[in-house]
Amino acid sequence: MSYFNKLYAFLFLPAVVFLYNIVPKKIRPIILLIISYIFFFMYSKKLVIFIIISSLSIYWAGRGMRKLNDKRDEKLKQVEKEEKKAIKEKYRTYKKVILILTVLFNFSFLFFFKYLGFFTSIVNKISSLINVSCHFKIVEHVAPIGISFYTLQAISYLVDVYHDKIEAEKKMFKVMLYLTFFPTLVEGPITRYAEVNQSIYEGKTVTYDHFCYGYQRILWGFFKKMVIADRLNVFVKTVFSCYMDYSGLTLCVGAVFYTILLYMEFSGTMDVVIGSAEMFDISLPENFRQPFFSKNISEFWSRWHITLGLWFKDYIFYPVSLSKPVKKITGVIKKIAGMRVSSLVMGGIALACVWFLNGLWHGAGWKYLFFGFYHFTLILMGDIFEPAIVWLCSKFHINRQGKSYTIFRIIKTSILVFIGELFFRAPGLAAGFKMVKRILTNFHFYGFFDEIAFLGMDITDYIIIGLALLVVLVVSIYREKKISVRDKIKEKLIALRWCIYYALIFTILIFGAYGTGYEPVAPIYADF
């Protein structure tokens, strides 16, 4: 059941809220767990076993580490100061073994379902290149829903327990609920145990205010997805599937439209997800923070899919940059080339790992790896050339904080994002390059309107998209200024408030792109 299915919003969710509210407070988290498993089962049927295994594995690993901590603490009390270090080191090694084994165990599922086919094809290609007669059959498996999301959550739980940032959970169902909580199951956000454990298990009564607040956020998500993303879908699908039939200009528009579609679909889903959790007074982390106001790619990625970026930062970037081999290398470079170069190298190595894994996380394919490499290069180049740009700006008396320069930077960043998304959506890496080539060699305005006239949208569709994007822009400006639009609306008189809600509902009902002639966008991130 998709989050945009009418059944989800108007039957499933109210029914769950009702059930949740009528049972005693203590049982509420268990109700959430049962509902979450039913939700998972509706998507992935018997593959539910894998999320159970993952949950159990991290629960037992966490318990194991906790027991080791207790044992260690007991021993530390009994020994002299000199021996303490050795004992700490010994138990740290035990915990590390548990951590590594459990992480590998969980990653093995992810590898099996998502990457086995891709890596088998690479092995086959290499063996044919070096004339070795070994050819493995490429087997693709249907993955359990949300495996990329819940595996990362599982890893974060384990690592945080290992570093004693959180205490390992005593109750098994709590760990199970953390991984399967139904609103976050399909497309995230990737939560941390520490940030949700209190609200998710508290079992607070659903209040009228929370119920209304949740639905407001859900409606906003429906607006973004159904009015904008779904309307653009036919255009995007046609352009990307028959890219050789279109001029460079149309391909550019296709790339821009796809980026808008992706943003509206993913952020719209997050609105539904966060709104669903809000109903239960569970606060989930935001995944987007006006990404198209970013002034550089680095900032863009701190505003787009925030929870994934933070995950990579905490569990890949820092561990890699602080690892012994990297420290050793950068130590040598520091002596030879100085502090700046050494910190660039350190950041570069960690960034390369982050973006390699980020690309791979998005999908098993060369285009995704290229997508990661593209952003890695842009961020690294940004870091390398930053002093030169600062120097140039001061030389030509350009105010770096000025409005025009800021707008220029925002536009430049957006263009770079559009190019990245073109490769991301292209049918393959080679197709992505062909599209870029066509943009560069076949860019003309002649016949543009004739071309787009047959791409599933008429003038009224463009008007609707334009107006809807304007609304999104206004809301984004408010949010950028840290003004809550919902709170603003709440301050208004009830008549005006209701008029706004009715307007939103009827905009979705009338101008939503559903029914005959439209094809709703399938949940894009659910496939990752």
Added chain:
Amino acid sequence: MKQMMRNLLKSILFMTILLVLMIVVTLFLMPIDSVRKYGFVNASNYEILSEKENTIDAIAVGDSLIYSGISPMEIWKEFGFTVFDCATQGQLIRESYRQIEMAFKNQKPKVVFLEANVIYRDAKNKPWYYDYQQLIKRYVPFSNYHNNWKKLISSLEHHNANFSKVNVYKGYRYVNNTKSGKLKNYMKYTTKKASIPEENKIYFDKIVELCKKNQVRLVVISTPSMVVWNYKKHNGIVALTESYGIEYIDLNIDNALNINWKKESRDEGDHLNYLGAKKMSHFIGTYLQEHHLAVDHREDEAYASWHHAYAVYEENLE
């Protein structure tokens, strides 16, 4: 408690206003024509309503086997008879009943062809909410009309807008792909009988009664299909139709139409493609001719629109 009551009242008021607004907006967006009373759930289900009154010689009801297998325009071209496919994807027999009932309001066909496959399709296999969904779509048809705002903008005279589009294919859905099917176990002889769901038996009875009441011949027909049809099902239909004294034609027996499964199926033997449909359409035309169930209308001025439809149909053929 007081606050709770206040919130409850507020919610009821909000929903009531929403409902009233929905009704008002629906009235603005709803098409004003004969299709309206049927809820316009899916325009293609009601296209027969756009046909001129009493101009159809025969209708064929059923699922995708019918709309892939019978091309009325081919019959028109060869025989000058008017046939209409009242077929919808995955049609249930109760929907077939409603299709016939609806067709009889405007048309007086001589014969109804009922695709035997719908007699076996169990409504229980549909999602649990299927009936409710259909009901909502029928009585709260907002979701089906919402896109009419475009017509409102363009003409601002929506009451004159003609929403009932005449279908030049007369219900047929043209597909000319070829995906050959394998003949393994196709119509392997057996004496076993497939069982028919109880609800379907009731609706079959209702269809028989409805045709009798309107003095229309009912013919149960099995379109050639290697995927959905088998001898067990054949035997079940033979027993059912014999108990009613109704004619049953199984075009799968001995490959009656001489279908070349390598070339005349669009999806590995499940449905016929255009080449297969030409053969089946020829069979239907011949049947109507031999049983004197239709006359050639090609010279009749009242049927001029069928000539126009044929011209468009022919142009659209690849």
